[in-house]
Amino acid sequence: MRLVIAQCSVDYVGRLTAHLPMAPRLLLFKADGSVSVHAEERAFKPLNWMNPPCSVHESSGEDGTDVWTVTHDKSGEKLVLRVQDVWHDSSHELGADPGLQKDGVEAHLQELLAEHIGTLGEGYTLIRREYPTAIGPVDILCRDGHGSTVAVELKRRGDIDGVEQLTRYLELLNRDPALKPVRGIFAAQEIKPQARVLATDRGIDCVTLDYEALRGIEPDTPRLF
Incomplete structure (x- = not known):
């Protein structure tokens, strides 16, 4: 740098x-x-x-x-x-960054969603968690029911910064001929209205996650907007 x-x-x-x-x-x-x-x-x-x-x-x-x-x-x-x-x-040479250490709930959200990737939609399959890129790991990389690649960014509270982060990942991933076209899903327990508007404008889907539901306490599933 x-x-x-x-x-x-x-x-x-x-x-x-x-x-x-x-x-x-x-x-x-x-x-x-x-x-x-x-x-x-x-x-x-x-x-x-x-x-x-x-x-x-x-x-x-x-x-x-x-x-x-x-x-x-x-x-x-x-x-x-x-x-x-x-x-x-x-x-200055900063070297490879180890990535953000998520708090317990956010890390558990990632783990649960990866285990139950079908909650995003019928036919979804997991590629891997913490998919490495040159600018940091993508929380979840998966494929939808049509075989298209999907990058998922997970937050407890989704704001504009999270959408910007996912946008950077998508720009990078779409340069890989083995993955493109790659679309994005911004998933959080709560998504701020401004972040939802920005995501929609950029063609990114928003998913509101129910942490307790993913833990199996409630039968509800995430809502795709």
Whole structure:
């Protein structure tokens, strides 16, 4: 991972256009090929970003500023960074991440759903739990009754971040010719309305899980929306 703290402006050129004026920012260039631009506020959410795969080209502008052009390898969309001053520039090898250690309920949800994968629909079969990818393990990878691959992301409480996480997994999995096309299911005990809207907009199904039902205490099954 490369971390850069610099005085820069950012222009997004693609389906839409967006401009961030010159200001101090943190730039993250990750090993998976993603690039994100961060400010002091907004917690972990970047101001702008480019999902992998993308490439970076550095050149000099007519006004003497450095121009870093980040181009998405498939869509051709670009982030154009005009850099005036660089205060920090370092690279670090983080290695393979062991993945998120889920709490007891979430881990048990994954185990139960994997054991009873048919609750997602007739004909569903399990491929494996914790399916490894370059950006972390997918909770459950399975096939539906038509033989299509399905990636399932499990949460206790489903919010927008979970949908974004599943979106990244789907983008990566759909590059594998042995798996594609891969669709997604976002499963949680409770799904926030905003997350449901975002998931639906991205073609991701939402499943509300009843933990007690999966444990065999109640006869209800998850509801597919």
